[in-house]
Amino acid sequence: MALMMKSSTMKAVSGRVSRRSAVVVRAGKYDEELIKTANTVASKGRGILAMDESNATCGKRLDSIGVENTEENRRAYRELLCTTPGIGQYISGAILFEETLYQSTKDGKKFVDAMNEQNIVPGIKVDKGLVPLANTNGESWCMGLDGLDKRCAEYYKAGARFAKWRSVVSIPHGPSLIALRDCAYGLARYAAIAQNAGLVPIVEPEVLLDGEHDIDRCLEVQEAIWAETFKYMADNKVMFEGILLKPAMVTPGADCPNRAGPAKVAEYTLRMLRRRVPPAVPGIMFLSGGQSELESTLNLNAMNQSPNPWHVSFSYARALQNTVLKTWQGKPENVPAAQAALLKRAKANSDAQQGKYDPAVEDKAAAQGMYEKGYVY
Numbered sequence: 001m002a003l004m005m006k007s008s009t010m011k012a013v014s015g016r017v018s019r020r021s022a023v024v025v026r027a028g029k030y031d032e033e034l035i036k037t038a039n040t041v042a043s044k045g046r047g048i049l050a051m052d053e054s055n056a057t058c059g060k061r062l063d064s065i066g067v068e069n070t071e072e073n074r075r076a077y078r079e080l081l082c083t084t085p086g087i088g089q090y091i092s093g094a095i096l097f098e099e100t101l102y103q104s105t106k107d108g109k110k111f112v113d114a115m116n117e118q119n120i121v122p123g124i125k126v127d128k129g130l131v132p133l134a135n136t137n138g139e140s141w142c143m144g145l146d147g148l149d150k151r152c153a154e155y156y157k158a159g160a161r162f163a164k165w166r167s168v169v170s171i172p173h174g175p176s177l178i179a180l181r182d183c184a185y186g187l188a189r190y191a192a193i194a195q196n197a198g199l200v201p202i203v204e205p206e207v208l209l210d211g212e213h214d215i216d217r218c219l220e221v222q223e224a225i226w227a228e229t230f231k232y233m234a235d236n237k238v239m240f241e242g243i244l245l246k247p248a249m250v251t252p253g254a255d256c257p258n259r260a261g262p263a264k265v266a267e268y269t270l271r272m273l274r275r276r277v278p279p280a281v282p283g284i285m286f287l288s289g290g291q292s293e294l295e296s297t298l299n300l301n302a303m304n305q306s307p308n309p310w311h312v313s314f315s316y317a318r319a320l321q322n323t324v325l326k327t328w329q330g331k332p333e334n335v336p337a338a339q340a341a342l343l344k345r346a347k348a349n350s351d352a353q354q355g356k357y358d359p360a361v362e363d364k365a366a367a368q369g370m371y372e373k374g375y376v377y
């Protein structure tokens with residue numbers, strides 16, 4: 001009897017095992033390239049220039065300096081950014097909006113080629129934006145999985161080597177379990193699809209700055225969303241050596257009266273990362289999320305005062321571009337000064353990536369906050 005039970009159990013087990021081994025686990029075709037790309041982006045003293053604002057958001061930026069939101073003006077602004085002389089020393093990757101991936105400089109050089117010449121890896125925003133999540137208190141979910149494999153294959157052909165998908169988590173609007181799960185599941189499915197097309201996925205569940213919550217509440221929510229995200233990424237067989245993360249820093253909400261300085265932000269953020277992120281992940285590339293240029297650089301510097309298991313760096317949009325835009329004003333004669341402003345910010349963050357940033361070099365403009373309630377990207 002005992003023997004019979006044993007053999008039937010064995011049969012069941014072996015049946016299960018043989019069925020499993022028939023399943024294709026991962027294509028793995030791009031594994032080596034993914035690891036190489038991720039490590040190039042996460043290279044010492046360098047970070048990402050996020051310049052992937054949608055046409056609507058780019059329009060808002062241009063509007064702030066009185067420039068019309070036309071395709072040509074968006075192109076001219078992006079040319080200014082990615083042709084800044086010497087920028088490749090501090091910038092390892094640039095995230096583009098789809099329109100920009102196919103654009104060229106005034107002289108006819110593809111932006112992608114201009115970037116590669118400076119050893120900057122071209123990246124592409126692949127999500128399709130946020131929409132309301134039904135039956136929640138105003139939370140949202142991120143669209144873009146349908147047809148994503150085909151789009152990724154096209155982007156790879158056009159020269160992109162990494163991708164970005166930004167989903168958000170709102171503390172004042174929730175976060176509900178269903179919103180957290182949906183955010184994590186979407187990111188994991190995207191990451192698996194991107195890797196299978198040769199693109200390193202940047203995984204970005206942005207915990208928004210909005211709210212009155214304190215830093216402890218932010219830590220709790222960040223731990224929750226990263227736990228879910230890594231669980232679903234593991235389930236989807238995402239290769240952790242070939243991803244990059246783009247977290248928000250752990251800070252008090254924008255309307256919390258108890259503010260936190262760089263030492264506290266660094267302590268909380270590193271605590272969260274150590275608890276949730278395996279050392280297999282090559283790089284943590286923070287978003288700036290509405291912090292001022294100065295604040296985001298000081299916080300990054302504080303996180304690099306002792307060695308970390310991952311490259312801890314930046315993937316800023318607003319905190320790299322604010323002064324650049326104001327300096328440019330849409331005028332060709334201001335391009336060199338605007339490029340100098342970008343180089344200065346990029347160098348400051350490069351220093352911060354290595355823990356050796358000196359804020360004495362900054363002027364007042366860098367301290368100006370960029371927080372905007374309910375900001376959409």
Ligand code: 13P
Binds near residue numbers: 051166287377
């Ligand atoms: P900010 O640095 O302006 O928050 O932008 C982050 C982002 O997701 C852009 O890719």
